[in-house]
Amino acid sequence: MxxxxxxxxxxxxxxxxxxxxxxxxxxxxxxxxxxxxxxxxxxxxxxxxxxxxxxxxxxxxxxxxxxxxxxxxxxxxxxxxxxxxxxxxxxxxxxxxxxxxxxxxxxxxxxxxxxxxxxxxxxxxxxxxxxxxxxxxxxxxxxxxxxxxxxxxxxxxxxxxxxxxxxxxxxxxxxxxxxxxxxxxxxxxxxxxxxxxxxxxxxxxxxxxxxxxxxxxxxxxxxxxxxxxxxxxxxxxxxxxxxxxxxxxxxxxxxxxxxxxxxxxxxxxxxxxxxxxxxxxxxxxxxxxxxxxxxxxxxxxxxxxxxxxxxxxxxxxxxxxxxxxxxxxxxxxxxxxxFQSGDDTDSTSARSYETVDSVKPKVASSSDSLVELENVWFNYPATDEPTIRGVSLFIHPKTTIGFCGTTGAGKSTIVDLIVGLLRPQNGCIRIDGKKLQDEALGDWYKRVGYVPQDIYLVDASIAENVALGVPPEQIDMDRVISACQQANVAEFIDTLPEGYQSMAGENGTRLSGGQKQRLGIARALYRDPEVVVFDEATSNLDTETEQAVMSALKNLSHQRTILLIAHRLETLKFCDRVFQLANGDLVKEGTYEEVIESRLDTVS
Known part of the structure; x- marks a missing residue:
């Protein structure tokens, strides 16, 4: 003792x-x-x-x-x-x-x-x-x-x-x-x-x-x-x-x-x-x-x-x-x-992977690309098989990019790698031509807006939810209104008795699925991000609500860089470029029409 x-x-x-x-x-x-x-x-x-x-x-x-x-x-x-x-x-x-x-x-x-x-x-x-x-x-x-x-x-x-x-x-x-x-x-x-x-x-x-x-x-x-x-x-x-x-x-x-x-x-x-x-x-x-x-x-x-x-x-x-x-x-x-648990660097023991035989497009480098992935490999902890296998691609500024594939294809993982939430075991990710390092993540995060599949709303006003993390007295209402207008949700908010000060309820219990989703888009836009990520943001919505959300997305096209993850190819019609993944491999790249025409489409 x-x-x-x-x-x-x-x-x-x-x-x-x-x-x-x-x-x-x-x-x-x-x-x-x-x-x-x-x-x-x-x-x-x-x-x-x-x-x-x-x-x-x-x-x-x-x-x-x-x-x-x-x-x-x-x-x-x-x-x-x-x-x-x-x-x-x-x-x-x-x-x-x-x-x-x-x-x-x-x-x-x-x-x-x-x-x-x-x-x-x-x-x-x-x-x-x-x-x-x-x-x-x-x-x-x-x-x-x-x-x-x-x-x-x-x-x-x-x-x-x-x-x-x-x-x-x-x-x-x-x-x-x-x-x-x-x-x-x-x-x-x-x-x-x-x-x-x-x-x-x-x-x-x-x-x-x-x-x-x-x-x-x-x-x-x-x-x-x-x-x-x-x-x-x-x-x-x-x-x-x-x-x-x-x-x-x-x-x-x-x-x-x-x-x-x-x-x-x-x-x-x-x-x-x-x-x-x-x-x-x-x-x-x-x-x-x-x-x-x-x-x-x-x-x-x-x-x-x-x-x-x-x-x-x-x-x-x-x-x-x-x-x-x-x-x-x-x-x-x-x-x-x-206090000793976890990592401080998000580093993972390096593994060497041999290139597997699969249909891999030849990706040319681009000097003006915003994001570039070069032979990126990734596997989750406690798993033997890599989730991402030697993927190379580049994304130009102010383009709308779609990622499609079946469940488990690696769509969300590849976007998490691009955003910086995950770090690759092998390969390189470049932002504006510079390798994405741990010390640069904070600056990169400030340039990214994220819209998840399930929007979580805190039990506070709509304005506080849009400007999440900003003290109420410091919220810029002009930016809140502008973000909601871009997300096609301002018209609904104006019908509420208290407008932007209306309470959303715990996790948005007083709002519909489409309204929550568009508030999630407004939240991402409040900080005026350069890149906006939509992680299967419409997969849980009905057709009519999905169309309303997609209308909001189309308004953002060519104003910002948009990364859109979807199960259904139809959701990606307005994308400038579509990347199709299967079992962690990048199996097809091109316009929506080019991907549709290919017989490699494995989307359910």
Missing amino acids: IKKFTQSIRQFAKMLTPRQKKFTTLLLVLMAGCGVLEVISIISLSPFLAIAAKPELIMGNAKLAWLYQATGVESQEAFLAILGALVLFVLLLANFANAQITYAQLRLAGSINASISSRLLQHYLHQPYKFFLQRNTSHLQSFVQTESVNLTSYGLVPLLWVVQKSINASLILIAIVVVDPVAAFGSAFAFLFFYLTIYIFVRKKLARLGKLVSKTNRERYRLVSEAFGMIKLTRIHELEDDCIKRFKPVAALNARCLATQNAVGMVPRFALEGIVLTIMMGMILYLIMTTNDFRDAIPIIGFYAFAAYRIMPSVQTIYSSISMMQFGWPRVQEVFEE
Whole structure:
């Protein structure tokens, strides 16, 4: 466990910002000061009890007598009241300090939790596109929204509790050593033996429970994401009970594991309280039988009782915090490992592919081409067969280019390569005659607009959806209106009561498929891109709606470079050039009429 402590401290130190490190250092200093107050409160109680039991001690002690006279009180009872008020003040001050330390710990934990979840989201969002092809998005959501909290809930917070309570317990034990070394070392050994014995028996079980909670938590996220993601199918096919049937046992197992962990952390406290109470009763009886005047034993009994009252919660908190860290260790490590996941360069181990026998057109280079692919090969991770096989082509500026082929032919992949979402294993992609490098991707992205097959609309106004990512107060409404006019959707928006400020609803629930698709086009045009990509943007639309969307596309022809992916050749009639792919090979290139005339058309 010591190794885990040191490892946790090193890992957390790397995660903290400079400001958080300074706050943590200050917090440790305050913890030490709080521990000193605890000891003072315990020590101050013993003299007060002695005087309360035997008031004659005031005049029998030179210092107390001087203090009595200095206060100017007229009776021993009044002097005792003043001493009691001072002791009470120290006790309340110690409690107030503990409360402030607790608040500071939780504030630090909240700050770190917000920082880590934001950094984890940032880490994910900066991963290459292929990273998201290999990961379940519900798992990523779970890590950002829930699992990242484990770094504080099962890591930082219990670690800080262990540090603070260890300081308190150690200082209290030092105070007991001054009074009775044997009792101090005996108490320390008893506490250590009691909790260490329990911990040895439960630590492996806690680790197993922690792994199980982590697994069931991700499974819960996945099931909920699936249930809401296919809500239409769920309703139509009456799958509500099936969704609940799959979710309920996972949620129940997760709850049982958490309950067991809490029980393991709390139950020893009750046994220890019984043991300490028995010891205290025995001590009282022993002092009664061995002391001539029982009043002489009251300060000692009060000192030990109050010391036990203060040290027991500290020792229990240390144990429960260590148990919590053991339980949450697998989950904490998973979050740390997530920061090491993915790639920073989107590089893939290079492969060499031999040219396969297929009908490959001879593509002449063009000095004025906007995009040029030269012998490009690509395969997705964990697949043996290449998805793109030695494709070479060029695209001129302000032309409309169509990509067609059957499902799995490589249409979307080739466009993802052109856009820069994927990087080829072999071959070269040039933009304006220059090789597309990682450092140039940002500039290239600014020149590209993208319209996916399924348009996702956020639950905000139409204007905010068109200018996605732009703060509402910075939206250029002239550009929004212009983009919507080019997308043939402005006329519809003008009929809405609130116009461009009308709410689209979650994922555009208040809009038709065609309206969503044209808003997607407007979104792409808002940033005035040089290249606009339509990734099967009309495949889910009916004929009438598709014609409306295609009308919007035709308006853009020869104003921008358009890359259009489609299953049906008919969709590509107005394209200047059509590339037909099959099994990753470029099998035909030409005008729409030339591709139609060829007998290599494999489009369904």
